[in-house]
Amino acid sequence: MDQPLAAGFTDAVLESQEAFRHLLDALSHPGRIERLGGALTPPPGLTPAGAALLLTLADYETPLWLAPGLGAPVADWLRFHTAAPLAQQPAEARFAVLTGAPGEPELAAFPAGDDLYPDRSATVILQCAGLEGGRPVTLAGPGIPDTRQIAPAGLPAGFWRQLALNNRQYPRGVDVVLAAGSSIIGLPRSLRLETAQGAL
Amino acid sequence: MTTGATSTTPRQRWMAILARASAAELDDMLPRGARPAFTTLKPAETGTVMVQARAGGTGDRFNLGEATTTRCVVRLESGTMGFSYALGTDRAKAESAAIIDALMQDAPDQLAPAIARLGKAQQAARDLASRKAAATKVDFFTLVRGE
Amino acid sequence: MYVAVKGGEAAILASYDLLAETRRGNPSVPELRLAQIREQMGTAVARVMSEGSLYDADLAALALKQAQGDAVEAIFLLRAFRTTLARFGSSEPLDTSTMRVRRRVSATYKDLPGGQVLGPTYDYTHRLFDFTLGEESAATPEARPADAPLDAVMARVPDILGQEGLLEVEQPAAGDPAPTDITRDSLSFPAGRDVRLQTLARGDEGFLLGLAYSVQRGFGHNHPFVGEIRLGEVAVEFTPEELGFPVDLGDLTLTECQMVNQFAGSKHVPPQFTRGYGLSFGHAERKAMAMSIVDRSLKARALGEEVVYPAQQEEFVLYHSDNVEAAGFVEHLKLPHYVDFQAELELIRRIRAERAAHAQGATMPEAAE
Numbered sequence: 001m002d003q004p005l006a007a008g009f010t011d012a013v014l015e016s017q018e019a020f021r022h023l024l025d026a027l028s029h030p031g032r033i034e035r036l037g038g039a040l041t042p043p044p045g046l047t048p049a050g051a052a053l054l055l056t057l058a059d060y061e062t063p064l065w066l067a068p069g070l071g072a073p074v075a076d077w078l079r080f081h082t083a084a085p086l087a088q089q090p091a092e093a094r095f096a097v098l099t100g101a102p103g104e105p106e107l108a109a110f111p112a113g114d115d116l117y118p119d120r121s122a123t124v125i126l127q128c129a130g131l132e133g134g135r136p137v138t139l140a141g142p143g144i145p146d147t148r149q150i151a152p153a154g155l156p157a158g159f160w161r162q163l164a165l166n167n168r169q170y171p172r173g174v175d176v177v178l179a180a181g182s183s184i185i186g187l188p189r190s191l192r193l194e195t196a197q198g199a200l
Numbered sequence: 201m202t203t204g205a206t207s208t209t210p211r212q213r214w215m216a217i218l219a220r221a222s223a224a225e226l227d228d229m230l231p232r233g234a235r236p237a238f239t240t241l242k243p244a245e246t247g248t249v250m251v252q253a254r255a256g257g258t259g260d261r262f263n264l265g266e267a268t269t270t271r272c273v274v275r276l277e278s279g280t281m282g283f284s285y286a287l288g289t290d291r292a293k294a295e296s297a298a299i300i301d302a303l304m305q306d307a308p309d310q311l312a313p314a315i316a317r318l319g320k321a322q323q324a325a326r327d328l329a330s331r332k333a334a335a336t337k338v339d340f341f342t343l344v345r346g347e
Numbered sequence: 348m349y350v351a352v353k354g355g356e357a358a359i360l361a362s363y364d365l366l367a368e369t370r371r372g373n374p375s376v377p378e379l380r381l382a383q384i385r386e387q388m389g390t391a392v393a394r395v396m397s398e399g400s401l402y403d404a405d406l407a408a409l410a411l412k413q414a415q416g417d418a419v420e421a422i423f424l425l426r427a428f429r430t431t432l433a434r435f436g437s438s439e440p441l442d443t444s445t446m447r448v449r450r451r452v453s454a455t456y457k458d459l460p461g462g463q464v465l466g467p468t469y470d471y472t473h474r475l476f477d478f479t480l481g482e483e484s485a486a487t488p489e490a491r492p493a494d495a496p497l498d499a500v501m502a503r504v505p506d507i508l509g510q511e512g513l514l515e516v517e518q519p520a521a522g523d524p525a526p527t528d529i530t531r532d533s534l535s536f537p538a539g540r541d542v543r544l545q546t547l548a549r550g551d552e553g554f555l556l557g558l559a560y561s562v563q564r565g566f567g568h569n570h571p572f573v574g575e576i577r578l579g580e581v582a583v584e585f586t587p588e589e590l591g592f593p594v595d596l597g598d599l600t601l602t603e604c605q606m607v608n609q610f611a612g613s614k615h616v617p618p619q620f621t622r623g624y625g626l627s628f629g630h631a632e633r634k635a636m637a638m639s640i641v642d643r644s645l646k647a648r649a650l651g652e653e654v655v656y657p658a659q660q661e662e663f664v665l666y667h668s669d670n671v672e673a674a675g676f677v678e679h680l681k682l683p684h685y686v687d688f689q690a691e692l693e694l695i696r697r698i699r700a701e702r703a704a705h706a707q708g709a710t711m712p713e714a715a716e
Contacts, residue, residue: 005281007241060436060588080241080273083436083588209592216582216595247433249585249596251402252526253441255540256517256605256624257503261440261526262541264548264626267402267583269435269596283590285435287583287597289403326447326580331492333449336465340457 006041008055008081016056023053026186027175031139031148033131035183043073049179050097050125051077057123058084058095065093065110065122069101096124100156107162110174118171121189129154130180138194139187147194150185152178164193214304214312215297217319219286223293229314230300238299241281242273244291272298280306370415384408393600393629394418398670399425400530400549402599402628419551419670426671437525439584439593443603443626444503446579453504454573455607461501466578467630504575505605505622514607515621538661543645544638548626550668552634558658559640566656567644571623574607578630602631606639613651621646 009015015038026034042051058064060083066075074097075086087093090109098104113121134153137160140146155178166173166189173189218226248266255262271285272294282302284294303311371378385392385408395407399422406425414420450466453459465471508514526541529549534542547555562569580598587594604625612618623643625635640658647659657663667673 005241005275007239012243012245060434080589085588212592212595219595219597245433247435248401248429249435249583250437250528251441251583251599252438253443253544253626254517254519255544256505256622257443257603258506258519259517259624260519260540261523262544262548263437263526263528263530264441264545265397265400265402265628266429266432266434267438267596267599268406268432269585271435271587273589283587283594285585285587285594285596287402287599289405327496328492329449330447330496331494332490333464333466334493334495334497335491336450337493337497338463338465340463 005080006043006077009038009040009052012055015052019052019056022184023056023177023186026177026184027188028143028186030141030143030186030188030191031150033183033185038182043071043077045070045099046074046077046097047127047179048182049184050127052182053125053177053179053184054078054084054095054097055081058082060084062094063087063092065090065096067097067099067101067104069099069104070097090122093122096122098124098126098156100126100128100154100159102156104156106158107166107174107176112166112169112172112174114172118173121172122174123177124174125177125179126155126159127179128152131178131183131185136195139191140194141191143188143190152180152185160193160195163187163191167191167193211301211305213319214315215284215301217315217322218284218297218300220322221293221297221318223290223296225318226293226296226300229311229318230296230303235299236276236303238274238276238282238302240272240295241275242271244270244272244294244298246270246289246291270294274298274302276302276306278306370413379412381405381408381412384411390630391416391418393602393627393631394552394634395421395425396628397631397634398422398549398551399429401425401429404629419674423671423674435587436585438596439586441581441583441599441601443577443581443601444506445500446577446581446601446603447499447598448497448501448577448579450578451501451575452573453575455508455575456504459504459507461498464497501577503577503603503605505607508574508607508620513619515610515619517622517624534665536662537648538665540642543661543665544624544626544642546665546668547638547641550638551670551673552631552637554668554670554673555637555641556633558644558664559637561656562640562644562658567658568647568652569640569644569658570609571606571640571643572608573636574605574622576602576604576632576635578602578632600629602627602629602635604632604635604639606636606643608643610650616650621650 018038019036022034022036026032036049036052038048038052040048040051042048054064058078062084063086064078064084065087078084079086090096090105091111093110096110107124110122110124111120113119130153132151132153134151134155136149136151139148139150163176170189175189176187178185178187247269249269250266251264252261253264254260267287268289269285269287270289270291274282274295276282280302282298282300284297284301286294286297300311385404388411391411392404392407395410395418396402396404399407399410406428407421410421410424413424448464450468451461451464453463505514509516527539529542529545534546561567581601583596583599584593585596586592606623606625608621608623610619610621621643623639625637625639625642627634627638641664644658645661645664647654654660
């Protein structure tokens with residue numbers, strides 16, 4: 001660790017509770033943009049929102065898989081502040097951070113849990129260019145009255161197809177959180193995509 | 201000299217000594233007024249460590265129970281990070297020990313003698329406890345039996 | 348007629364005050380300080396730490412003070428507090444062969460390397476009152492040290508006996524798997540040795556003592572000898588993820604009991620000595636011994652013994668050894684059950700009324716005809 005390590009939460013209890021609340025809201029109102037507070041300055045590559053979620057959720061019992069492009073400073077920072085071990089394989093991960101770069105594993109590579117323990121699955125944080133301004137997609141399912149339209153930008157090719165496959169396994173499957181800057185959108189496994197596959 | 205099974209590097213040895221010291225002993229070693237400037241990376245925090253043991257002493261691992269543990273991580277202006285992890289709930293001690301750990305990496309000459317003295321005192325206390333136990337060692341003698 | 352009611356808040360608040368006053372006792376008597384409990388009630392503190400499953404003598408002392416010395420209540424307090432603490436991780440497995448011994452006895456070997464060390468034991472006291480302890484004593488008792496300390500490392504007796512190959516071997520399974528943690532994953536059966544030992548380590552001393560006694564009296568195929576009991580300090584090491592090397596956190600006082608048992612052999616296992624293991628926080632010898640006997644009797648299934656006695660039945664033993672759970676379920680009975688009871692009352696009344704009507708009805712036809 002040659003670079004001086006950036007600080008984590010200033011008030012770990014309050015800030016992690018706040019971030020947890022936002023995540024809870026994001027996952028129970030899929031598609032709604034939640035803006036996280038706080039003033040984290042994680043190492044370059046990691047969004048403040050992704051950083052806050054991991055400081056809140058990850059610990060020594062939750063192996064973390066990081067997209068190779070994120071680099072050593074991000075890994076060092078997360079290991080220091082969360083004590084989470086780095087997963088060597090996506091299949092070992094409980095949390096993952098993807099950047100959308102080509103060649104990153106698909107959602108199906110991460111644990112989906114099993115019918116008896118669907119909770120033994122991964123939560124995938126997918127960092128993207130923005131949560132608005134992309135191609136619109138219509139969502140439905142628990143937490144959405146009628147339907148909701150979102151238009152995140154800069155998602156990897158084939159993402160919606162992967163998500164549709166993932167969510168078809170319900171109650172198994174990963175939960176996805178889109179993160180851009182300090183904002184997130186929750187895409188839990190209970191979600192249904194209303195936009196026709198061909199249009200995605 | 202060491203107490204742990206795998207405490208071998210000099211840093212592990214001084215961390216082991218600091219873990220067994222009291223907050224007052226560490227304040228004596230590095231008075232609060234004489235502390236270098238530092239940034240707190242992980243504020244002193246009390247949590248637990250789950251203590252593992254082995255069945256029969258050598259077999260499969262099992263969880264015996266937890267132990268309160270307090271940790272602290274600081275960084276000096278030089279960029280050196282100091283860590284402390286010790287049993288108990290003493291947060292003031294944790295911060296002092298973390299600063300001393302960082303100083304020992306930067307300039308070992310300054311505090312090494314004081315740490316050595318502390319280590320010696322700890323060893324002397326262990327030695328005395330062992331000698332008191334040794335006084336309760338049984339000397340068996342066999343009575344001669346007539347044939 | 349019984350009805351469910353709300354209320355009692357004022358009464359509850361007043362009960363807190365009365366409890367605090369009762370706990371304090373006569374105010375003309377000096378109040379206990381936590382350090383006094385920690386230093387002078389050491390075995391009570393040890394029990395609370397072991398069964399509270401949290402090693403911290405100061406917190407255990409506080410728990411005992413708050414609970415007026417009620418061990419089970421103090422254990423409950425410590426368990427509740429534990430749940431508020433973040434866990435940094437798991438320690439490296441303790442190595443009790445490195446224990447700095449203060450007591451070590453074996454009932455199986457007289458002349459063992461390192462010797463028999465009685466240490467601070469009640470075993471050879473006469474159980475006669477020492478009335479001077481009731482007086483304000485001026486002199487501080489001080490034990491006389493021997494010229495030389497004990498051997499720095501004392502081999503554990505089973506390690507010595509094991510060399511002959513007559514003793515069941517205790518070695519980790521391939522890959523040294525991480526143990527199950529019953530505070531994270533609830534009990535399921537059949538339970539592994541890791542689950543059994545963790546449950547027993549947290550288990551109620553009185554319950555395990557009774558079970559161990561039942562084994563000795565014949566309710567179990569178990570003929571235990573104390574291979575070794577040792578008391579002393581063991582360093583505990585923890586490898587923080589961010590450091591990557593083990594850090595010595597300090598010393599834990601532990602009591603370890605290795606019980607050795609005759610075993611006639613079965614279809615799959617040759618005649619040999621089998622083992623039971625007990626380990627507890629602090630000086631807690633009776634607990635460690637009881638635990639080791641019960642640990643051995645719970646091996647019945649694995650050794651192909653017939654499981655017929657309570658101490659051999661893991662569901663019975665493991666589900667009932669936790670005194671916080673047991674106390675909670677027994678003691679909840681004193682909480683309001685007004686509605687449940689009302690239902691029972693109605694039922695009994697109705698049955699009685701029906702019976703009475705039936706009895707009357709049985710005599711009616713004659714009269715009617």
